[in-house]
Amino acid sequence: MNNPAISVRSLWKVFGPGGEKIPGNRELSALGSAELLERTKCVAAVRNLSFDVAKGEVFVVMGLSGSGKSTLIRCLTRLIEPTSGQVLVDGNDVLKAGVAELRELRRRKVSMVFQHFGLLPHRTVLDNVSYGLQIRGTGRNERHAKAREIIELVGLKGYEQHYPDQLSGGMQQRVGLGRALAGDPDTILFDEPFSALDPLIRRDMQAEVIRLHKDMGKTMVFVTHDLSEALKLGDRILIMRNGEPVQCGTGDDLVGSPADKYIEDFVSEVPRADVLTLKWITRPVADSTPGDAAVLNSRMIIRDAIPAVMHSSCPVLVEEGGRITGQIDRDSILSVLQPAEAAA
Numbered sequence: 398m399n400n401p402a403i404s405v406r407s408l409w410k411v412f413g414p415g416g417e418k419i420p421g422n423r424e425l426s427a428l429g430s431a432e433l434l435e436r437t438k439c440v441a442a443v444r445n446l447s448f449d450v451a452k453g454e455v456f457v458v459m460g461l462s463g464s465g466k467s468t469l470i471r472c473l474t475r476l477i478e479p480t481s482g483q484v485l486v487d488g489n490d491v492l493k494a495g496v497a498e499l500r501e502l503r504r505r506k507v508s509m510v511f512q513h514f515g516l517l518p519h520r521t522v523l524d525n526v527s528y529g530l531q532i533r534g535t536g537r538n539e540r541h542a543k544a545r546e547i548i549e550l551v552g553l554k555g556y557e558q559h560y561p562d563q564l565s566g567g568m569q570q571r572v573g574l575g576r577a578l579a580g581d582p583d584t585i586l587f588d589e590p591f592s593a594l595d596p597l598i599r600r601d602m603q604a605e606v607i608r609l610h611k612d613m614g615k616t617m618v619f620v621t622h623d624l625s626e627a628l629k630l631g632d633r634i635l636i637m638r639n640g641e642p643v644q645c646g647t648g649d650d651l652v653g654s655p656a657d658k659y660i661e662d663f664v665s666e667v668p669r670a671d672v673l674t675l676k677w678i679t680r681p682v683a684d685s686t687p688g689d690a691a692v693l694n695s696r697m698i699i700r701d702a703i704p705a706v707m708h709s710s711c712p713v714l715v716e717e718g719g720r721i722t723g724q725i726d727r728d729s730i731l732s733v734l735q736p737a738e739a740a741a
């Protein structure tokens with residue numbers, strides 16, 4: 398990947414006494430979590446992880462509780478000190494950064510939205526959103542003007558003088574989002590930001606993130622344990638288990654071609670027609686298919702192709718980059734619908 402926003406190489410975080418000896422020790426680093434804990438009293442929360450995040454990408458880190466997601470995202474700005482490996486942000490080596498550089502990184506380049514909002518309880522919405530600008534030394538008028546702009550952007554106009562405890566959970570997280578945006582960082586890290594919110598508010602907030610991403614194009618790294626959230630938001634998704642990467646790819650890749658049984662179980666409940674693209678159900682063109690049959694793009698989501706295919710009296714052709722790659726028909730669509738849907 399050319400000029401990634403974030404580049405992680407062979408990253409380890411081992412909690413516990415003498416943890417720094419584990420990444421370089423062949424025998425110990427190969428042990429499973431339980432045995433490692435028993436023999437060394439250490440927990441390897443992140444094990445030998447490497448990935449790149451492209452500029453402007455929404456990169457989701459997913460896994461069950463305890464798989465190392467929060468530790469990983471905190472290692473990116475050294476809120477947790479990594480044990481070994483490399484983290485580059487915009488080409489700069491975060492693990493080699495001094496105190497001042499690290500402060501600059503957190504204030505200007507990468508900001509974070511936390512699960513429990515992390516707001517200052519005795520400050521108003523306006524002051525919470527402008528806090529980052531204040532510690533950067535921005536003058537009062539300028540920071541309040543900027544904060545008002547951001548407050549409007551995150552849908553909180555009219556609440557500038559409210560205190561956090563006067564707001565609902567969803568509104569508090571909008572303040573958290575506003576605070577992260579106020580400093581105009583290149584990258585925003587989200588650590589399970591919506592898991593404390595009830596489902597409807599959560600859906601609103603997901604839509605909000607998608608909208609902001611579309612408008613502002615920021616790079617985002619988003620931690621969640623919710624697959625539907627991951628599929629909704631992520632350009633790519635990294636699935637972790639016991640600190641290790643299991644599979645990294647688009648939602649389409651994970652659902653269409655799960656790397657192992659673990660991922661297969663994870664994605665088994667996903668409505669496949671809503672995630673998979675036509676490429677997964679494309680078959681060779683039959684001799685009997687007319688050359689002037691309708692044509693759809695191979696990257697179209699299967700559900701979106703249903704009307705065209707169901708209304709066509711013959712199979713529909715599929716193209717990629719202007720070249721016909723195959724065909725689909727009613728049977729291929731029915732094969733990915735849930736049994737209940739297919740029967741309807």
Ligand SMILES: Nc1ncnc2c1ncn2[C@@H]1O[C@H](COP(=O)(O)OP(=O)(O)OP(=O)(O)O)[C@@H](O)[C@H]1O
Nearest residue numbers: 412440442460461462463464465466467468469622
């Ligand atoms: N400060 C710590 N000291 C010792 N072990 C820790 C520490 N922080 C995390 N761990 C352990 O590291 C592992 C990964 O934890 P982490 O919180 O990163 O997982 P997670 O995937 O974010 O889980 P959750 O979704 O529950 O937040 C767990 O086994 C956890 O117990």
